[in-house]
Amino acid sequence: MTAAGVHRPPPGAAQARPASWPALASLRLAWLYLVSRRAPAAVGLLAALGALLWAALHWNWSVAGGGAAQQLVPLVIETGAAAVIAVTTYGPFGDTERATGRWLPWLRLGTAVLLTAAAAGALAAGASGGHLSGGSLAMLRNLAGMTGTGLLAAAALGGAFAWTGPMAYWLVTEGALAGSWTTPWIWPARPPHDLGGALCACGVFAAGIVAVTLLGAGGPSRRSAPE
Amino acid sequence: MTAATSAPVRHQPPRAPRPVPLTAARLLRLELRRNPMPWILPLIAAAFWFDSYRPSTTQPPIWALRTFWNMGQGHTIIDFGPFVAGVAAWAGSRDGRRGIADLVTATARPRWAAQLATWAATAIWAVGAYLVFVAVMFGVYAHQGVQGSPPWWWVAVGAAAVTAFCAAGFAVGALFPSRFAAPLAAFGGFLALVMSSQTGFSHTSGWALILPTNSNGNYQPLSGIFYPYLPDLPIARVMFLAGIAVAALGLLGLPAGAGGRWLRRTAAIVTLAGVAAAGTAVGLAGTARLGPHGMVIPALHDAASDQPIRYTPVCGQSAGVPVCLNPAYRQFLPAVTAALRPVLGEVAGLPGGPARVTQVAGTYSNGEGAAGAPMTISGRPPVLRVPLGSLNLPGSFGGLRAPFAEQLKLLSLHAVTGAGAGPGTPAQQAVQAALLQGAGVPFAAQPGVLSMVGLPSWARATVAPSMSGHWPGPATGPVYAAARRLAKLPSAARHAWLAAHLGALRSGQLTLAQLP
Numbered sequence: 001m002t003a004a005g006v007h008r009p010p011p012g013a014a015q016a017r018p019a020s021w022p023a024l025a026s027l028r029l030a031w032l033y034l035v036s037r038r039a040p041a042a043v044g045l046l047a048a049l050g051a052l053l054w055a056a057l058h059w060n061w062s063v064a065g066g067g068a069a070q071q072l073v074p075l076v077i078e079t080g081a082a083a084v085i086a087v088t089t090y091g092p093f094g095d096t097e098r099a100t101g102r103w104l105p106w107l108r109l110g111t112a113v114l115l116t117a118a119a120a121g122a123l124a125a126g127a128s129g130g131h132l133s134g135g136s137l138a139m140l141r142n143l144a145g146m147t148g149t150g151l152l153a154a155a156a157l158g159g160a161f162a163w164t165g166p167m168a169y170w171l172v173t174e175g176a177l178a179g180s181w182t183t184p185w186i187w188p189a190r191p192p193h194d195l196g197g198a199l200c201a202c203g204v205f206a207a208g209i210v211a212v213t214l215l216g217a218g219g220p221s222r223r224s225a226p227e
Numbered sequence: 228m229t230a231a232t233s234a235p236v237r238h239q240p241p242r243a244p245r246p247v248p249l250t251a252a253r254l255l256r257l258e259l260r261r262n263p264m265p266w267i268l269p270l271i272a273a274a275f276w277f278d279s280y281r282p283s284t285t286q287p288p289i290w291a292l293r294t295f296w297n298m299g300q301g302h303t304i305i306d307f308g309p310f311v312a313g314v315a316a317w318a319g320s321r322d323g324r325r326g327i328a329d330l331v332t333a334t335a336r337p338r339w340a341a342q343l344a345t346w347a348a349t350a351i352w353a354v355g356a357y358l359v360f361v362a363v364m365f366g367v368y369a370h371q372g373v374q375g376s377p378p379w380w381w382v383a384v385g386a387a388a389v390t391a392f393c394a395a396g397f398a399v400g401a402l403f404p405s406r407f408a409a410p411l412a413a414f415g416g417f418l419a420l421v422m423s424s425q426t427g428f429s430h431t432s433g434w435a436l437i438l439p440t441n442s443n444g445n446y447q448p449l450s451g452i453f454y455p456y457l458p459d460l461p462i463a464r465v466m467f468l469a470g471i472a473v474a475a476l477g478l479l480g481l482p483a484g485a486g487g488r489w490l491r492r493t494a495a496i497v498t499l500a501g502v503a504a505a506g507t508a509v510g511l512a513g514t515a516r517l518g519p520h521g522m523v524i525p526a527l528h529d530a531a532s533d534q535p536i537r538y539t540p541v542c543g544q545s546a547g548v549p550v551c552l553n554p555a556y557r558q559f560l561p562a563v564t565a566a567l568r569p570v571l572g573e574v575a576g577l578p579g580g581p582a583r584v585t586q587v588a589g590t591y592s593n594g595e596g597a598a599g600a601p602m603t604i605s606g607r608p609p610v611l612r613v614p615l616g617s618l619n620l621p622g623s624f625g626g627l628r629a630p631f632a633e634q635l636k637l638l639s640l641h642a643v644t645g646a647g648a649g650p651g652t653p654a655q656q657a658v659q660a661a662l663l664q665g666a667g668v669p670f671a672a673q674p675g676v677l678s679m680v681g682l683p684s685w686a687r688a689t690v691a692p693s694m695s696g697h698w699p700g701p702a703t704g705p706v707y708a709a710a711r712r713l714a715k716l717p718s719a720a721r722h723a724w725l726a727a728h729l730g731a732l733r734s735g736q737l738t739l740a741q742l743p
Contacts, residue, residue, distance in 0.1 A: 038405070038406060038407070041405070041407065042407070045407060045411070061422065061425065069425070072421050072425070073418070073421055073422070073425070076414070076417050076418050076421050077418075079414065079417065080410070080411070080414035080417075080418075083410035083413065083414060084407060084410055084411075086410070087406050087407060087409070087410050088406075090406050159406075160317065160406065160409070161266070161267070161317075161409075163313060163409060163410035163413055163414075164267065164270055164310065164313070164413075167309060167310065167313070167410075167413050167414075167417065168270060168273075168274060170417065171274050171277070171278055171305070171306065172277060172278075174278070174305075175277060175278045175281075175282065178282070179282065
């Protein structure tokens, strides 16, 4: 007995894909990654949040108060969108995926950017329902900054609890708006064209993107989420 | 056949006690140990400090004012509820996310019972943390010497709200197991609470009173000082929130895999009972009316709650007149005596002028809220009765000492002229303006004082808008012309004229033309 013929595939076995299809393989990898992160469901939820913003503006759910109070309901919806993006970083495969996925950082980056863009589009469409305090520019700034808090929370706490980042930031913002704070770190309290607020929001978004791209969800300890 | 009768009797061994309570307790202990809620508590503690405690410290040391933000406006609920709902959703979605729902359905214990154990552990952590955080905050307040009594009923509302958020979030997670259950439950919690607060600003009566963050017109600043906090509305809110919690938990027992037929029927009854309790509470809130001491729900009201709280006043002197306040307002005594000194100096010795100043409890009305109670002069010797709680106390909600003093001067002189709860006759308005000028409030500043937020509606009625339509307009017109004439008199002459005409002025018989 020799092992001379074992390298040959058995009769009827499927043909291996030619190596000339790397683009297709990359697309398949990206799609599988997106599905593993429930990105399609996230896109559906972001569309629903856009519709909710449209309804809130169209039927004027913010019924009392000045400009700060008028921002609260849209801010909650932007917070919800950021929270949805943040929890897509949660991965069920853990070390197995990290040990084998050479393209993992790029997939994380692409997913976060794509979902943020989808959220911006959905909310911008929702903003057409009525008058949005600060306009679409402020909405984009707020969304980017809050998404950054969510991604940072994902890197620090894990994807399962990444939603706490935008929620906690909303809570701080609500108190700051009531107290008329003007620090650029509370960017929703700044005018739409304010450079300081925009820089802070973009900085937090960039930090979140970098953290989740390089570290992934779960932080350095990579501990699993508590049940 | 005798064998049967001669056979030894076999004693049945005593039955072992049913292991159910022990197993349930063990299950609960296991769930308490592996529950995710403790992970989120540091974040909630930070939010609680930032959003509930920190803003309250800017208020004067009176319980109803210190807790207006965190208990009255429900910020403790905002800090806890959405986070608790999110974590409860995560715990509730555990079996579904892990794909072991079928596995746990096949175990000896009904799935509903196991889910209730998980929920109970989550709720114990959440409500326990809420009570501990509130106890620490109240302990700090007590250490700071905050006056009055704590709003215990609102603490009960907060605990019920945390329980309800926990149940609702858990139900969302159990029925829609997904990674998105937690953020969506938290998002829903935030949205519900924001809408609740917003609705409260436009609906100060009716069904909206049931909303746990609606404080408008139902969290009286005098409660716990002159009379107890009325428990009517908190009881309705606890009923509403408990009903939501029960209904949400009952929903978990309705699916086919939750348990046997009887268990599912029980779950249906529990769900209906929860809905009925919540609906009844909404109906009760719809019958609420603002009484003199707070929000009254006739079906829940206990007359014993209207009994005033006894106290020994603290007193000072102002222009030789004793000024006595409730001890809870001790820190305001110097400001009150200083503000009243020029007023009492102007009216000293007049027939019917106040021989004593004493603080009285303000009463509440639908139109005016806390601002409707006027100062009055009555009794022998005459006593100026001052409902301080209706004024913008220095330090409360941004109130400053100078506007507080100006309001005190205005309202006390309004009482001296006998104008009562209305704007008064033109002559009374003119004398009030002249005396106010003598008490240190120039004519030019008086329209601004009369327009201050927190004053009764009659004050604004006496101020005309400016030519451009802005409030307040200038101090012009026949009333101010007469007031300027009176103010120009030498002090002794003005005092003599008042001594001769104060009775006629207070009875409304004087006209502007009769003023000197």
